[in-house]
Amino acid sequence: MTIPQLTLYSYFRSSAAFRVRIALNLKGVAYDIVPVHLLRDGGEHRKDWYKVINPQMRVPSLAVEHGGERRILIQSPAILEWIEETFPRPALLPHDPIERSRVRSIAAIVACDIHPLNNVGVLNYLKGPLGQGQEAVSAWYAHWIRTGFEAIEQMIAPAPYACGDRPTLADLHLVPQVFNARRFKVPIDDFPRILAATEAAMMLEAFARAAPEAQPDAE
Ligand SMILES: N[C@@H](CCC(=O)N[C@@H](CS)C(=O)NCC(=O)O)C(=O)O
Structure with a gap:
Protein backbone atom coordinates (compact mmCIF):
# COMPACT_ATOMS: atom_id res chain seq x y z
CA MET A 1 0.00 0.00 0.00
CA ALA A 91 -5.02 -2.65 16.65
CA LEU A 92 -6.60 0.02 18.84
CA LEU A 93 -9.59 -2.22 19.59
CA PRO A 94 -9.62 -5.68 21.16
CA HIS A 95 -10.68 -8.69 19.10
CA ASP A 96 -13.64 -9.73 21.26
CA PRO A 97 -16.83 -7.80 20.33
CA ILE A 98 -17.90 -7.34 23.95
CA GLU A 99 -14.49 -5.97 24.86
CA ARG A 100 -14.57 -3.74 21.77
CA SER A 101 -17.87 -2.35 22.96
CA ARG A 102 -16.44 -1.70 26.43
CA VAL A 103 -13.47 0.17 24.96
CA ARG A 104 -15.79 2.21 22.74
CA SER A 105 -18.06 3.04 25.67
CA ILE A 106 -15.14 4.47 27.67
CA ALA A 107 -14.03 6.48 24.65
CA ALA A 108 -17.61 7.72 24.22
CA ILE A 109 -17.90 8.87 27.84
CA VAL A 110 -14.93 11.14 27.18
CA ALA A 111 -15.72 12.15 23.59
CA CYS A 112 -19.51 12.51 23.91
CA ASP A 113 -20.26 13.25 27.56
CA ILE A 114 -17.25 15.11 29.01
CA HIS A 115 -15.32 16.90 26.29
CA PRO A 116 -18.20 18.56 24.37
CA LEU A 117 -19.36 20.30 27.54
CA ASN A 118 -15.90 21.65 28.32
CA ASN A 119 -14.46 22.84 25.02
CA VAL A 120 -13.36 26.39 24.29
CA GLY A 121 -16.57 27.43 22.53
CA VAL A 122 -18.80 26.22 25.38
CA LEU A 123 -16.68 27.88 28.07
CA ASN A 124 -16.62 31.16 26.12
CA TYR A 125 -20.41 31.02 25.77
CA LEU A 126 -20.77 30.50 29.52
CA LYS A 127 -18.44 33.42 30.22
CA GLY A 128 -19.74 35.74 27.49
CA PRO A 129 -23.44 35.57 26.56
CA LEU A 130 -24.42 33.76 29.77
CA GLY A 131 -22.36 36.08 31.97
CA GLN A 132 -20.90 33.40 34.23
CA GLY A 133 -17.82 34.20 36.32
CA GLN A 134 -14.62 32.17 36.47
CA GLU A 135 -15.73 30.36 39.64
CA ALA A 136 -18.92 29.06 38.04
CA VAL A 137 -17.11 28.10 34.84
CA SER A 138 -14.43 26.19 36.79
CA ALA A 139 -17.12 24.37 38.78
CA TRP A 140 -18.89 23.45 35.52
CA TYR A 141 -15.62 22.19 34.03
CA ALA A 142 -14.77 20.05 37.06
CA HIS A 143 -18.30 18.71 37.40
CA TRP A 144 -18.40 17.13 33.94
CA ILE A 145 -14.94 15.64 34.20
CA ARG A 146 -15.60 14.16 37.62
CA THR A 147 -19.03 12.81 36.62
CA GLY A 148 -17.54 10.99 33.63
CA PHE A 149 -14.49 9.80 35.56
CA GLU A 150 -16.68 8.35 38.33
CA ALA A 151 -18.18 6.00 35.74
CA ILE A 152 -14.89 5.17 34.01
CA GLU A 153 -13.16 4.44 37.32
CA GLN A 154 -15.65 1.61 37.87
CA MET A 155 -15.28 0.30 34.32
CA ILE A 156 -11.53 -0.25 34.20
CA ALA A 157 -8.97 -2.43 35.97
CA PRO A 158 -5.60 -1.30 34.62
CA ALA A 159 -3.48 -4.16 33.31
CA PRO A 160 -1.53 -1.91 32.92
CA TYR A 161 -3.58 0.03 30.32
CA ALA A 162 -7.24 0.93 30.73
CA CYS A 163 -8.55 -2.22 29.01
CA GLY A 164 -5.75 -4.75 29.09
CA ASP A 165 -2.14 -5.23 28.17
CA ARG A 166 -2.27 -3.04 25.04
CA PRO A 167 -3.26 0.57 24.63
CA THR A 168 -6.70 0.97 23.07
CA LEU A 169 -9.05 3.76 22.08
CA ALA A 170 -9.95 3.95 25.77
CA ASP A 171 -6.42 5.12 26.65
CA LEU A 172 -6.34 7.45 23.64
CA HIS A 173 -9.34 9.28 25.06
CA LEU A 174 -8.58 9.00 28.75
CA VAL A 175 -5.02 10.32 28.75
CA PRO A 176 -5.79 13.69 27.06
CA GLN A 177 -8.79 14.14 29.35
CA VAL A 178 -6.56 13.60 32.40
CA PHE A 179 -4.18 16.24 30.99
CA ASN A 180 -7.11 18.66 30.75
CA ALA A 181 -8.20 17.87 34.31
CA ARG A 182 -4.70 18.56 35.63
CA ARG A 183 -4.35 21.75 33.63
CA PHE A 184 -7.54 23.12 35.15
CA LYS A 185 -6.65 21.77 38.61
CA VAL A 186 -9.67 19.47 38.81
CA PRO A 187 -9.15 17.13 41.79
CA ILE A 188 -8.74 13.60 40.40
CA ASP A 189 -6.57 11.90 43.03
CA ASP A 190 -9.56 9.79 44.05
CA PHE A 191 -9.50 7.99 40.69
CA PRO A 192 -6.52 5.66 41.24
CA ARG A 193 -7.35 3.33 38.33
CA ILE A 194 -7.59 6.17 35.84
CA LEU A 195 -4.32 7.60 37.13
CA ALA A 196 -2.55 4.22 36.96
CA ALA A 197 -3.70 3.60 33.38
CA THR A 198 -2.62 7.12 32.40
CA GLU A 199 0.79 6.67 34.00
CA ALA A 200 1.30 3.36 32.15
CA ALA A 201 0.28 4.89 28.82
CA MET A 202 2.54 7.90 29.28
CA MET A 203 5.52 5.55 29.60
CA LEU A 204 5.01 4.74 25.92
CA GLU A 205 6.90 6.92 23.47
CA ALA A 206 3.80 7.23 21.24
CA PHE A 207 1.86 8.91 24.06
CA ALA A 208 4.75 11.01 25.36
CA ARG A 209 5.51 12.34 21.85
CA ALA A 210 1.84 13.32 21.44
CA ALA A 211 1.69 15.28 24.71
CA PRO A 212 0.95 19.03 24.59
CA GLU A 213 4.40 20.02 25.84
CA ALA A 214 6.09 17.96 23.09
CA GLN A 215 4.31 19.79 20.26
CA PRO A 216 5.98 22.29 17.92
CA ASP A 217 3.43 24.96 18.92
CA ALA A 218 3.73 24.35 22.70
CA GLU A 219 3.91 27.52 24.76
N1 LIG B 1 -16.02 16.31 18.56
C1 LIG B 1 -14.90 17.03 18.02
C2 LIG B 1 -14.51 18.11 18.98
C3 LIG B 1 -13.47 19.04 18.41
C4 LIG B 1 -13.29 20.24 19.30
O1 LIG B 1 -14.23 20.72 19.96
N2 LIG B 1 -12.06 20.72 19.35
C5 LIG B 1 -11.79 21.85 20.18
C6 LIG B 1 -10.39 21.76 20.72
S1 LIG B 1 -10.15 20.33 21.72
C7 LIG B 1 -11.95 23.10 19.35
O2 LIG B 1 -11.51 23.16 18.22
N3 LIG B 1 -12.59 24.09 19.94
C8 LIG B 1 -12.78 25.34 19.29
C9 LIG B 1 -14.05 25.99 19.73
O3 LIG B 1 -14.78 25.40 20.53
O4 LIG B 1 -14.29 27.10 19.25
C10 LIG B 1 -13.72 16.07 17.81
O5 LIG B 1 -13.63 15.11 18.54
O6 LIG B 1 -12.92 16.31 16.88
Missing part, protein backbone atom coordinates in the same frame (compact mmCIF):
# COMPACT_ATOMS: atom_id res chain seq x y z
CA THR A 2 1.26 3.49 -0.83
CA ILE A 3 1.27 5.49 2.36
CA PRO A 4 -0.76 8.70 2.02
CA GLN A 5 0.85 11.97 3.01
CA LEU A 6 -0.82 13.20 6.18
CA THR A 7 -1.10 16.73 7.58
CA LEU A 8 -2.68 17.20 10.98
CA TYR A 9 -4.21 20.58 11.80
CA SER A 10 -3.62 20.61 15.51
CA TYR A 11 -3.42 22.80 18.61
CA PHE A 12 -1.00 21.66 21.28
CA ARG A 13 -3.61 21.86 24.05
CA SER A 14 -6.47 20.32 22.06
CA SER A 15 -7.35 16.98 23.63
CA ALA A 16 -9.20 15.89 20.47
CA ALA A 17 -6.02 16.53 18.45
CA PHE A 18 -4.00 14.78 21.18
CA ARG A 19 -6.07 11.59 20.58
CA VAL A 20 -5.24 11.64 16.88
CA ARG A 21 -1.54 12.33 17.51
CA ILE A 22 -1.37 9.31 19.81
CA ALA A 23 -3.10 7.06 17.24
CA LEU A 24 -0.76 8.09 14.41
CA ASN A 25 2.28 7.64 16.67
CA LEU A 26 1.12 4.19 17.82
CA LYS A 27 0.62 3.13 14.21
CA GLY A 28 4.08 4.44 13.30
CA VAL A 29 2.66 6.68 10.57
CA ALA A 30 4.50 9.89 9.65
CA TYR A 31 2.56 13.17 9.58
CA ASP A 32 3.18 16.87 9.39
CA ILE A 33 1.61 19.27 11.85
CA VAL A 34 0.08 22.63 10.97
CA PRO A 35 -0.62 24.45 14.25
CA VAL A 36 -3.97 26.25 14.54
CA HIS A 37 -3.98 28.57 17.55
CA LEU A 38 -7.40 28.52 19.21
CA LEU A 39 -6.94 31.75 21.18
CA ARG A 40 -4.58 34.03 19.28
CA ASP A 41 -6.20 36.84 17.32
CA GLY A 42 -9.72 35.63 18.09
CA GLY A 43 -8.81 32.05 17.17
CA GLU A 44 -7.07 30.96 13.97
CA HIS A 45 -9.71 28.25 13.62
CA ARG A 46 -12.20 31.01 12.79
CA LYS A 47 -10.14 32.44 9.93
CA ASP A 48 -11.29 32.04 6.33
CA TRP A 49 -8.31 29.87 5.38
CA TYR A 50 -9.19 27.33 8.06
CA LYS A 51 -12.93 27.43 7.44
CA VAL A 52 -12.20 26.12 3.96
CA ILE A 53 -10.44 23.14 5.56
CA ASN A 54 -12.94 22.54 8.34
CA PRO A 55 -16.44 24.04 8.01
CA GLN A 56 -17.03 23.37 11.72
CA MET A 57 -13.98 25.50 12.61
CA ARG A 58 -12.54 23.10 15.15
CA VAL A 59 -9.40 21.05 15.50
CA PRO A 60 -8.33 18.45 14.63
CA SER A 61 -8.56 18.09 10.86
CA LEU A 62 -6.48 15.57 8.97
CA ALA A 63 -5.52 16.17 5.34
CA VAL A 64 -4.92 12.94 3.43
CA GLU A 65 -3.03 13.28 0.15
CA HIS A 66 -2.83 10.29 -2.12
CA GLY A 67 -2.38 9.89 -5.88
CA GLY A 68 -2.69 13.63 -6.46
CA GLU A 69 -5.95 13.83 -4.49
CA ARG A 70 -6.33 15.72 -1.20
CA ARG A 71 -9.19 14.88 1.16
CA ILE A 72 -9.86 16.39 4.57
CA LEU A 73 -11.13 14.37 7.51
CA ILE A 74 -12.68 16.08 10.53
CA GLN A 75 -14.03 14.96 13.94
CA SER A 76 -11.53 12.92 15.96
CA PRO A 77 -13.78 9.81 16.28
CA ALA A 78 -14.17 9.68 12.49
CA ILE A 79 -10.46 10.36 11.99
CA LEU A 80 -9.56 7.62 14.48
CA GLU A 81 -11.82 5.17 12.63
CA TRP A 82 -10.12 6.01 9.34
CA ILE A 83 -6.71 5.53 10.95
CA GLU A 84 -7.73 2.16 12.41
CA GLU A 85 -9.21 0.96 9.10
CA THR A 86 -6.27 2.20 7.02
CA PHE A 87 -3.48 1.11 9.37
CA PRO A 88 -4.92 -1.91 11.20
CA ARG A 89 -1.80 -2.73 13.20
CA PRO A 90 -1.27 -2.42 16.06
